Amino acid sequence: MPDLVADTPSERGATKVDAASLSVLAYTPMHLLAPFPGGSEAMAAALTEAYGVRLPAPGESLSADGAELRWAGRDQALLLGPDAPAPALHTHGAVTDVSDVYLRLMLTGPSEAADILARLVPIDLRPLRFASGATAKTLLGHISAQVTARADGVEIMVMRSFWQSAFHEIETAMTRVAGRAALPPD
Amino acid sequence: MRIDCPVCGPRDLREFTPKGAACYATRPEGEEWSEAWHEHLHLRENPAGRSEELWYHGAGCSAWLIVERDTRTHEIFSVRRADGGAA
């Protein structure tokens, strides 16, 4: 019986233009937590019990014991890290394995990342407006994306089938930004 | 145009999709065709002024929103979640 080999785009995609670099992050288990109507408080309690963290408010990501809780749309959040979320969570809402649904790209250099992504993302990602830990669901060009500010840059999460397009778009933006920087001064 | 999504905050028009009059959010009673259904699907007040509309924040949080807006000036007066939820 042959083995199935996991595809690892994280080994393929990595590019660097000037001070910024773009890479694909490695596989991380991810589950979408969506409380049923009226179930938010109970799910939050279960979360606190299991991971010592509450349900994040819109635009917020929280980290705790080996897990990250990231707001992910209307009344839902992503749990990143654990292979199998605490069983108690299932009673209060939908827990869906989305580990393979999304791929995450990382663009490093906090101010460079904001400058590059300003070519693609219609929200203000400058660190002063979008500080480390902030997250937003928005667009990357024509691709739905979730962007999350990190201390060292911005993480961009897209649906897996879009990742090459997203990578290419960001790479192009990086090239243009670098091209501007290389113009002769007035 | 910018719409102040009650979940995400103010966002550019490009993240949203308008469906039409807010009546889409409320299905009429009855499983048989009726004047009420005709009105629901087809007839419109179509005001030149303040109107209530149903929008979808599809490229954001996926909330359906009731947007109160002026159709002459595009001024937006209020935005609330169609499911009645708070932010």
Add this chain to the structure above:
Amino acid sequence: MRVAGYGRVDRARKLRFRFDGRSYAGFAGDTLASALLANDVRLVARSFKYHRPRGVMTAGSEEPNALVEIGRGAAKLPNVRATVQELYDGLYAESQNRWPSLAVDMLAVNALAAPFLGAGFYYKTFMWPPSFWEKVYEPAIRRAAGLGRFSREADPARQEKAFVSCDVLVIGAGPAGLMAAQVAAAAGADVLLVDEGTAPGGRLLAEDEAVGGKAGHRWAASLAEGLAALPNVRILTRTAVTGAYDGGTYGALERVAEHVAERGDAPGVCFWRIDARVAVLATGALERPIAFPGNDRPGVMMASAIRSYLHRWGVVGGRRVALYTANDAARRTARDLAASGVEVAAVIDPRAEAPPLVGVDAPLLAGGRIVATSGRLGLTGLTVKTGSQTHRIAADVLALSGGWNPSVHLACHMGGRPVWDEALGAFRAPEPGAPGAVPGLLPAGAAAGIWDTSGCLASGRAAGAAALERIGRAATEMDLPEAESEPGSQTVVFQTPGRGRAWLDFQNDVTVKDVQLSAREGFASVEHMKRYTTQGMAPDQGKNSNVGALAVLADVTGRTIPETGTTTFRPPYVPLPLGAIGAGAEGKGFAPERFTTSHAASRARGTPMIEAGLWYRPSFFPAPGETTWREACDREVTMVRGAVGVADVSTLGKIEFHGPDTGALLDLVYTSRMSTLKPGRVRYGIMLREDGHVMDDGTTARLADDHWVMTTTTAAAGQVMAHLDMVQQCHAPRLRTRFTSTTDGWAQFSIAGPKAATLLDALLDGGHDAAAVPFMACGAVQVAGVAARLFRISFSGEHAYEIAVPARYGASLWRLLVAYAEGLGGGPYGMEALNVLRIEKGFPTHAELHGRTTAYDLGLQRMLSPKKDFIGKAGASRVGLLDPGRERLVGLRPVAAQGRLLAGAHLFAPGARPVRTEDQGYITSACYSPTLGHDIALGFAVAGPDRLGERLKMVDHLRKCTTEVEICDPVFLDPDGERARA
């Protein structure tokens, strides 16, 4: 010519350039226009209609005349304003819209026929004989049409788009804008200062005047430098705000690298989408020309532009300059020229009581009007009347100033009308808050009708404070620098009388007579006049001429200017390259690409990929020796029917539900009852739009008691997701169920054919007996140690399965599947074969669920549950949607085996004429069935299912094909489904 000691070009850096084949030199800091004038090139263009010789008239983006082509080959850019194009070494420019050359232009004969080519003449002729319009007249007109040439090749330049947000947007970095920015910045607001020019300063760059005790341009530079150093200020130069849109959104065009020879990876231009909480309109004002006979010769320039050329570039466009104005402030032009040593020929002031000239040694012709000009390819002289006296003045430059128009365009982009200010002799922006005024856009400085520098500085400071107030910040005290404060007196002059043509719109060759004729013919409303004469519709959009034309129209119709009205201001303020607004869309960039996990493997086999929405899917898998797609398709179909085929079906939408009320939500969405589905089973369903027509179909599997997965078609996945969101949030917000799209998370493959179970048994872990899985069942399995989902469903009519693994294993599993299938005499199959397989089985796709069909039309009315409500139930119950005479789904086969069937053909009774009134239906899907050995088709025929066995005539006019067909059941193969259930 250059004027020694003047201008801020870098005389140490000489730049070579070409214009119309001749080589010239300019300096770093020049524009193409200043360099041409420095080289005494006065004739730079021809006008649009009469091909009149034209020269540089302004020093900005409003330039009406000096439009040229820049670059060559595919990179050639037409209609570039020489006044904006900065010079770089090797710049290549050509004049446009002339033949054979600028100096000798054959179409200048049009000018001779001018009496017959007045406003709207073309509406009155070119009508006989009727067929001549397309054959004779229009081709001739089109040969003469247009300005610059347009290479048919793609633009090799790459452009860019970007977003930027700020608290306070300051549009224009002249004295008012700089002050506004400084006030806003000092209060800590996030400020974005943009200016169209190459450096902040606005008019200060072009005047000889002091601000704060320094030269104006130095004051501006040092202030801007201080601002740029602040963390909360960003400055964009070479950036014109082009439009005001709703909600504080502005568009702007930045010329990033059009001024350099070697751009590298930098974009030529960038289109900015600006989001601002409040904005200051400090766009300055544009000087107005005066209409008088012969006012369009090369050498006639705006008085302020002459000062710009002198002070910024050290250039004067001639040797002897005359000035024509009734405006004291414009006399600076004569003063500055005289100071620089340029000869001032005369100052002609239409005011009888014109004040005496100070500091200029030149004749003043008070009460004078210019009645004629001379000079074939450039101005040589003027004829001036004062009372009964006639003066002839030799001059090669004429400076004009008819007053100023505040640049209120942006303030009017939302339909607001500018307000005529009689005292100012100009239109003001609508008051903030007036109907149609752009919310949160505050005019300041010359844009607000303030002409003196001191007033502009104060106005800018006030606007900055007002902007702060709107965003809830307090302004700090700030002193104003000393500056000039005497605006001088002016008399508004739009036209001065005289015989001969007096130009208003220099670009479209609209003259005073045209406006008069327009009024005479009843086109007296300003919109009619504009449309009838084309006044203001050229590339400058009337920036130089609309107000003058309006004044002429008011004059001829005996109305005041406010009674006459204004035309509407529309974005963009400066012409915007489509490549900038559409940046990134060239080639594949128009829409993102979605790739399946098997994509690379398919490509490696030489498979042609076809677009399916944003996805790519394999069309067919060519085998050695095959030369047509049909051969491959037939082989793949036969392979599935006879052995086993594998196909990637991951593109179908997958939506996962959890929660106890999932069944209730699905019951509302689907026409049939889903809630009764047992765990481990799969059911086919259709969903309707609320108007009763079919939206989509697919299967739903109940993986566990409260865990479901729905599949949608590839095309409708996004639409269904939005629909589900709406149904849940608007119609069933209390149901305890949540769902999310997992389409991308699972690689899913179809395994179809009599040997499908054999393949699976070999593949799956744990001695699996796939054949024991009942038809329409589902469950968890393991493949090579990976948890997978198995569905026994069939879209081919064969014994078939779909297996899904987490997407990261997709590529690996696909390789395995193909290898196993090939080992069993099978292999991969593509979309072509998939389509044939489903047509043979009569399964509809979006060819049949095309948006106008109902469940009834598709023969699926039994799936409309009478026992529960569902979306679209009432809509579907309309009498017209249940009429037996509707076009309903049928199968069609040719009466003669070799008969061809074509999708898109229509159906008629055998003896009927193939015309609309005889139409009996149409074909939606057709193919050759290798299984049956003839063409088969699905289509819709009037009362179709009631007419099985009846013969019709298929007619395809387009492909010239007529085939006799027989109506049959849409299921061509295995009507009882024995193969799939086996």
Add this chain to the structure above:
Amino acid sequence: MRYSALRILTEGLTGNRGWKPAWRKAEPKPHYDVVIIGGGGHGLATAYYLAKHHGVTRVAVLEKGYLGSGNIGRNTTIVRANYGLPGNSEFYSHSLKLWEGLEQELNYNVMHSQRGIINLFHSDGQRDAYARRGNAIRNQGDDAILLDTEGVRRILPYLDFEQTRFPIYGGLYQPRGGTARHDAVAWGFARGADRLGVDIIENCEVTGITVEAGRVTGVATSRGPIGAGRVGMAVAGRSSQVAALAGLKVPIESHVLQAFVTEGLKPVIDHVVTYGMGHFYISQSDKGGLVFGGDLDFYPSYAARGNLPMAEHVIEAGVTLMPMIAKARLLRSWGGIMDMSPDGSPIIDRTPVDGLYFNGGWCYGGFKAVPGSGDCFAHLLATDAPHAAAARLRFDRFETGRGLMDEEATGSQHNLH
């Protein structure tokens, strides 16, 4: 005064002083046989054909602003008859026949240019749908040719056949399709109607519709009451407001549709071309400007202006399809207010009020419809019976579901057509 080359010559030689107003500035009379609300293309054409075909000349056209101030002067000027569904097929076919010869009919050069329209398609499925439509056009007796990729390349060599995101599989070509000079259509019909005795009254806003015992008797206007035997509404874009004056609620939503024009360039695009993978249609005017448009902005609006996301989308489609236009510069963009009906097709019908008739719901199709709409509406107003070419343009198709004309197949959602 009759227009001719000779007239231009004689006027040119005598200082162009003899030209007369194209139409009279009429003062409202107390009563007309027919009052038409709306001095746009449809209203003016209706008045013209009422007088010309039915001898009804006591007609007033009431226009709120200046004549032709609505969509007749704000469109992308496309004229075609390439619809696929009964109702639209015969109607637009009829209209196109009236376009052919309109210059001679009106003695006014509306510059109807039959340069051909090509609708591109980008997949097998789209080709099949266009084949169906093309065959429907031929069934109607109009012209349609199905082109493959090479056929398109021969006619439109400047498209991107190699790199574009959605390859060009072919096109449906209607050689008789084309463009016309939009304003001239309004002016030509106005002048024609005026010469037949119709009163054209500008700056006259209708503020009320007088109904007595279920029958219309006249209208109230900003210039006083005007009695009328029959009243026709031809106010697409404002249909809901005007119908409401008679207490009617109509199946219309108003939406803004942007249009764009670039600076003049030497002509390169000699046809009307439409893209199939995103709404984009383009032609190049006889002045050299590229005239193009795309989708609605999708939100209800009465502001004749749009927003950036749609402008960007439209231009992006243009850039991927014909990359050369990246070098053209946008000069002006504007918006028209579309009367969007639930199936994207028009309505010419009676109303529940006797003597009050409705013409609207033109969606994207209003400009090309002008002569046909005028002729059919005139027929309805004059005879109280529908013209054969407009017999399916009924209000009740929505209620019954019978005879829906949903060309886009997007269903009962006004903004999706």
